[in-house]
Amino acid sequence: MTPTNTILIIDDSPDTIRLLSAMVREQGRVLFATSGAAGLELAKVQRPQLILLDVEMQGMDGFAVNEQIRRDPDLRGSAVIFVTAQSSPEAEIACLDAGAVDFIPKPLNAAVVQARVRTHLRLQAALTALDELANQDGLTGLYNRRYFDRQLAAEFARHRRHQLPLGLALIDVDDFKLFNDRYGHQRGDGCLQEVAEALRDGARRPGELAARYGGEEFVVLLPNTTPDALERYGDWMCRRIGALGIAHPGASAAPHVTCSIGLCALLPGPDDTAEAMLHAADMALYRAKRAGRNRSVMAGPEPQPA
Structure with a gap:
């Protein structure tokens, strides 16, 4: 055995x-x-x-x-x-x-x-x-959205019980439609697989989970993670994906593939929900894109209800 x-x-x-x-x-x-x-x-x-x-x-x-x-x-x-x-x-x-x-x-x-x-x-x-x-996404080998949703609910409840900080990173490949239009879907799939591998390698601590959330969007759950540690993770992951060196001359942020990341860190209280936390990360992702892409942005300390 x-x-x-x-x-x-x-x-x-x-x-x-x-x-x-x-x-x-x-x-x-x-x-x-x-x-x-x-x-x-x-x-x-x-x-x-x-x-x-x-x-x-x-x-x-x-x-x-x-x-x-x-x-x-x-x-x-x-x-x-x-x-x-x-x-x-x-x-x-x-x-x-x-x-x-x-x-x-x-x-x-x-x-x-x-x-x-x-x-x-x-x-x-x-x-x-x-x-x-x-529970696996067929293209990238990461966990799929269904599994992630279950794990988010379970980890949110566990962190609330034990009063531990929970971190969440919502990751989107910048200008991915342009990449597909220029190179075709086969190379687009290869790009997503390389990004997924970087996310998988970056989820090293026990309980960390990387999943494909849909299309070119990914999500990483980071148990027992403080806001400072989550900000460091977001900056590091942006650099890591940029360092893959996947050519993307039509992109707005850089001539290679980059990502935008929305972050949310929370010590779950009785009135907080996993859905609100995910929504806060999504809003932070939107701000990262509005600010020029190729960056991570932290949500406010309290996620607002969807």
Whole structure:
């Protein structure tokens, strides 16, 4: 299995944790927690592909932990395998009905544990690949607008809960219609692909997301990003796209392909919305174009409703 897999063991027995860790350590990075509450906090940070969850724990039991996992949008990609001393058909049915992908009875058998973990890591990888294909823009390979809209809503809600600053950059290729008219749509597609690659390479921090928003317009979501950091990102991305050196002699801003960027950074409050934030970035993009293109412009500190 790929070493990028993360397996989280949640069990209040150190002996069971040691035993399970030894069984699955070759299949991924193994983390552990000795209580349900600690396991949930660790899962939110690490977002493991697979959680091995003990049913019988003091305090918050496995079913309660699993219910919290199922309700948390940040953890919906984590599969849960229940581990329990209860091996009756009724116990197995209860685990599966609760939303677990599998059930491992105690005493633990190493071959069984390894086979089931291996199987579900493979299934998780296949599901991830299918999700990525469905969420991908066919031309550029970036995420598509549908996926971006979902992620913006989720990140906006998360940043509101944790009171973190969220950054958004709306990016438009300057005078792109003129480029297509001069060189044709095939070279136009190639131009968009090069710009998309620059945006993809520029989204390096965890959680950063670049998407094609439509036509020659792109959008980048930048979690936990202050206004100052977002302004630096906008200036840097303008230079980066200009440095691609794609000839565009008919353009108004420069003899090569450039972009205009509208920026919005916000610490989401109870009355703010993701739609208003996107609208503010769009208005900032409009001002960047009016000011001569090939630049980034920051929206006001509070996005105005559309």
